[in-house]
Amino acid sequence: MYRYDNLDRTIVADRVAEFREQVVRRLLGAISEDAFKPLRLMNGLYLQLHAYMLRVAIPYGSLTPTQMRQLAMIARRYDRGYGHFTTRQNIQYNWIKLEEAPDILQALADVDMHAMQTSGNCMRNITADPLAGACDDEVEDPRPWCEIMRQWSTLHPELSFLPRKFKMAVTASDVDRAAIRVHDVGLQLVKRDGVLGFRVFVGGGQGRTPYLAPEIKSFVPAQDILSYLHAVMRVYNAAGRRDNIYKARIKILVASMGEAAFAKEVEQTWARLDRSALRIDDADIARIYGAWTNPAFDADAPDDEPRGPAAFERWLKHNTSRHRVPGYRIAFVSLKPPGLPPGDISAEQMEAVADLAERYGLNEIRATHEQNLVLPHVRAQDLLAVWETLVKWRLATSNLGLASDIIACPGLDYCSLANARSIPLAQRLSERFAARGRESEIGPLAIKISGCINACGHHHVGDIGILGVDKKDQEYYQILLGGRPGSDAALGRIMGPALDADATVDAVERVIDHYLAARFPTENFSTTLSRLGPLAFKDAIYAAH
Amino acid sequence: MNIITANRTRDGVVVYWTGETWSLQLSDAALLDDGAAAAVRETLLKDEVTVVAPEVEPAQPAEAIPVVRLRENIRATGPTIDWTPLTEPLVDVPLR
Numbered sequence: 001m002y003r004y005d006n007l008d009r010t011i012v013a014d015r016v017a018e019f020r021e022q023v024v025r026r027l028l029g030a031i032s033e034d035a036f037k038p039l040r041l042m043n044g045l046y047l048q049l050h051a052y053m054l055r056v057a058i059p060y061g062s063l064t065p066t067q068m069r070q071l072a073m074i075a076r077r078y079d080r081g082y083g084h085f086t087t088r089q090n091i092q093y094n095w096i097k098l099e100e101a102p103d104i105l106q107a108l109a110d111v112d113m114h115a116m117q118t119s120g121n122c123m124r125n126i127t128a129d130p131l132a133g134a135c136d137d138e139v140e141d142p143r144p145w146c147e148i149m150r151q152w153s154t155l156h157p158e159l160s161f162l163p164r165k166f167k168m169a170v171t172a173s174d175v176d177r178a179a180i181r182v183h184d185v186g187l188q189l190v191k192r193d194g195v196l197g198f199r200v201f202v203g204g205g206q207g208r209t210p211y212l213a214p215e216i217k218s219f220v221p222a223q224d225i226l227s228y229l230h231a232v233m234r235v236y237n238a239a240g241r242r243d244n245i246y247k248a249r250i251k252i253l254v255a256s257m258g259e260a261a262f263a264k265e266v267e268q269t270w271a272r273l274d275r276s277a278l279r280i281d282d283a284d285i286a287r288i289y290g291a292w293t294n295p296a297f298d299a300d301a302p303d304d305e306p307r308g309p310a311a312f313e314r315w316l317k318h319n320t321s322r323h324r325v326p327g328y329r330i331a332f333v334s335l336k337p338p339g340l341p342p343g344d345i346s347a348e349q350m351e352a353v354a355d356l357a358e359r360y361g362l363n364e365i366r367a368t369h370e371q372n373l374v375l376p377h378v379r380a381q382d383l384l385a386v387w388e389t390l391v392k393w394r395l396a397t398s399n400l401g402l403a404s405d406i407i408a409c410p411g412l413d414y415c416s417l418a419n420a421r422s423i424p425l426a427q428r429l430s431e432r433f434a435a436r437g438r439e440s441e442i443g444p445l446a447i448k449i450s451g452c453i454n455a456c457g458h459h460h461v462g463d464i465g466i467l468g469v470d471k472k473d474q475e476y477y478q479i480l481l482g483g484r485p486g487s488d489a490a491l492g493r494i495m496g497p498a499l500d501a502d503a504t505v506d507a508v509e510r511v512i513d514h515y516l517a518a519r520f521p522t523e524n525f526s527t528t529l530s531r532l533g534p535l536a537f538k539d540a541i542y543a544a545h
Numbered sequence: 546m547n548i549i550t551a552n553r554t555r556d557g558v559v560v561y562w563t564g565e566t567w568s569l570q571l572s573d574a575a576l577l578d579d580g581a582a583a584a585v586r587e588t589l590l591k592d593e594v595t596v597v598a599p600e601v602e603p604a605q606p607a608e609a610i611p612v613v614r615l616r617e618n619i620r621a622t623g624p625t626i627d628w629t630p631l632t633e634p635l636v637d638v639p640l641r
Contacts, residue, residue, distance in 0.1 A: 026554070027554065027555055028594070029593060032593060033597055047598070049559075049616070049619060050557070050558075050559060050620065050623065051552075051556065051557035052556075081630045082630040096557065097556035098554065099556060309641040312640070340628055341626055344628070345630075346631045347630070347632075349630075352634075388640055392635050392638055393631065393634055394635060412619060413625055413626055414624060421625060423626050473614050475615065
């Protein structure tokens with residue numbers, strides 16, 4: 001985990017003081033809402049349906065127990081006792097008062113956290129593989145590089161007024177757990193002939209016009225990644241559309257120029273830069289690694305597979321994965337109990353997770369972009385004790401990657417941009433599959449629900465994606481099939497006309513029934529769908545219509 | 546007919562124009578025809594210290610929730626999600 005230094009703390013403290021003064025002026029009427037709005041957005045503060053919403057940055061998804069406890073305190077003191085983990089590894093609070101926002105930012109600053117650049121036309125929170133530093137299939141932990149990029153992009157004057165928001169994701173494995181292909185810039189840390197570097201993908205995104213990011217550079221030496229990214233941003237700043245908000249993302253620029261022309265423009269811009277000014281030298285790397293606390297693994301931890309009650313062994317099977325260090329496992333904390341809002345967690349549950357991380361997890365917690373949490377470093381011998389505590393706090397649902405592990409945006413219950421509710425639909429679907437005990441039979445299945453075209457629920461990259469639409473003030477839902485976020489990324493196909501909520505729930509079940517009837521023994525939903533094609537499921541969706 | 550609604554500046558709470566002041570209760574909202582609503586909104590826009598973004602919303606006075614749009618219904622009644630955050634550990638949970 002990265003430890004803030006004095007400069008980091010000064011930046012955050014200065015921002016809190018600045019925002020406090022801006023809020024005072026706003027409340028006194030000394031600054032208009034039009035002038036104030038971009039300032040509050042720079043601090044992650046939105047005005048939503050019911051109240052202000054605060055989006056707190058969790059850089060590359062990494063949290064300490066102290067930070068988690070502070071998030072719990074904020075939920076309890078300043079909100080309604082809960083928070084919501086998002087598809088960008090952030091946490092959101094839905095019931096914030098503007099007059100208290102400076103105090104909340106101060107509380108975050110007290111634990112080396114902030115809400116800067118979680119909104120606005122700037123570089124947003126850089127997300128990463130939630131298993132970084134724990135998994136056994138990565139080149140090396142990408143998070144120090146994410147931290148370098150975070151520092152570079154924070155308050156950078158050239159990156160503070162982009163044509164539109166900018167989202168980056170980083171992985172260090174051929175197994176992409178960060179969905180890099182649907183980000184404005186996706187980076188994969190690789191080694192070529194022993195040299196560390198990055199594959200660079202640019203121009204991905206979901207929303208109104210989804211694109212998978214093409215690879216525009218197969219290898220940038222790691223020490224030159226900042227200058228290369230700077231070239232990308234310079235091209236975007238110069239050529240990105242500022243006249244049309246719907247065409248302002250870099251994905252539109254890459255598509256309109258063509259990936260070859262875009263890559264060439266970046267290369268030429270890069271050649272003109274003074275790369276030495278942005279080269280990450282050994283001293284820079286030493287500084288970051290010097291500020292990085294590494295987990296103190298128990299070298300004598302037995303590697304035996306733990307045994308326990310049947311429910312525990314189900315949890316082991318679905319909610320844990322192997323660790324790079326013998327004797328350890330990665331433990332997932334499901335925030336998707338069937339029938340409950342995906343990604344929502346109470347203050348008390350946050351504290352329980354913090355306690356577990358402290359006692360059994362080497363003081364690390366991760367937020368995933370799939371709205372769950374991870375204890376990345378748990379000794380195998382401690383898993384039973386961890387599970388027992390998670391059960392008591394309703395955090396032990398054995399459903400990672402299964403039908404009830406649904407991603408859903410806040411939707412029309414909270415969000416002023418939404419056209420339809422997403423959470424009630426997620427609740428009904430998860431209850432339907434869990435109640436009928438079918439999840440194990442169905443196998444891996446990603447259902448992703450967005451309440452509007454902005455796709456915060458990642459509906460374009462779900463096995464089954466669901467998009468809420470508004471038809472004459474009635475909620476309808478469009479079903480997409482065949483999306484995938486990972487290394488074999490694909491965008492889902494719209495299957496046909498939208499259905500109402502009842503029909504959507506039934507249609508999803510018929511799609512799954514059709515898959516179960518048609519699958520070959522070794523197939524899962526995704527592979528059956530790939531073999532048959534999405535159109536083979538169309539009749540199942542519209543059978544009742 | 547219409548109502549005028551906004552979010553209170555200091556805390557973001559949903560409020561409704563009564564004709565004289567802002568109320569937390571939708572039932573207090575003044576009913577205004579299109580012309581009057583537009584004119585009142587223009588005046589209320591100037592008081593940014595009190596409220597943010599006052600908007601005219603179509604009303605259906607005869608209904609129990611007298612707003613037309615689902616979005617406004619949810620603003621008036623709160624999220625439709627049946628959920629209470631867990632504040633105590635579950636007891637007597639089978640660990641088997």
